[in-house]
Amino acid sequence: MPETLGITLFTLGVALLGTALMLPFGLALAWLLARRAWPGKALVETLVALPLVLPPVATGLILLKVIGRRGPVGSFLQEALGLDLVFTWRALVLAAAVMALPLFVRAARVAFEEVPQHLEEAARSLGARPWRVFAAITVPLAGRGLAAGLVLAFARALGEFGASVLVAGYIPGRTVTLALGIYHEVQLGRDDRALALVAVSATLAFAALWTAEHWLRRPSSIR
Numbered sequence: 001m002p003e004t005l006g007i008t009l010f011t012l013g014v015a016l017l018g019t020a021l022m023l024p025f026g027l028a029l030a031w032l033l034a035r036r037a038w039p040g041k042a043l044v045e046t047l048v049a050l051p052l053v054l055p056p057v058a059t060g061l062i063l064l065k066v067i068g069r070r071g072p073v074g075s076f077l078q079e080a081l082g083l084d085l086v087f088t089w090r091a092l093v094l095a096a097a098v099m100a101l102p103l104f105v106r107a108a109r110v111a112f113e114e115v116p117q118h119l120e121e122a123a124r125s126l127g128a129r130p131w132r133v134f135a136a137i138t139v140p141l142a143g144r145g146l147a148a149g150l151v152l153a154f155a156r157a158l159g160e161f162g163a164s165v166l167v168a169g170y171i172p173g174r175t176v177t178l179a180l181g182i183y184h185e186v187q188l189g190r191d192d193r194a195l196a197l198v199a200v201s202a203t204l205a206f207a208a209l210w211t212a213e214h215w216l217r218r219p220s221s222i223r
Helices: 002-037 041-053 056-067 072-081 089-112 116-124 130-141 145-159 162-167 177-189 190-217
Strands: none
Touching: 002 041, 002 089, 002 145, 002 177, 002 190, 041 056, 041 089, 041 162, 056 089, 072 177, 089 145, 089 162, 116 130, 130 145, 145 162, 145 190, 162 177
8 A cells, every 4th residue: 555655664764763863862871870970960861761650741842842932952953943843743753763762771771781891991092092993993892782772762763652742743755654653543543544554563573572582692792
């Protein structure tokens, strides 16, 4: 069905962009939480994990207050760039990034903690700069956990609904993801169409989770 294919491709695009958006922030946060002690660390840990335990609609409401036209971020973007976020694909990407971030940070933090620090210290003692140590030593040795966390974050972004429905709504041809499409079809009593979208969503989720398990079960290269 062309409509289902379009929704699927759009959902994949949103999930990919959301995962890419959160990746640099997730890497930085995970590394800081794993390797540094600093004032307010416990508070940051709690805030990062909050979307995992808050109702997704609550997270969506917070996002709406921040990126809406009257919110601090939304009003700035509107005045400076004439750019709207709410009820656009950009809001979907942002919601996906926010909901995926905690899963990635948790996995990446554990991966960074498993990297032997003496290897990094040896590289620094040979004159390697911090960014070089991170890119050539830390990331490759933590790669298995980072890859698994990335896939899990992508899977979470694929299934995002609660925050998305508040910040993007259901606008045919503009903001319809698989999750929003399923909800809309059920509301209209079109269970056959809803089940078709469920089948696609379940297949994508299964593939993502299987990939994450594959990465986690790979032999570790850390010694």
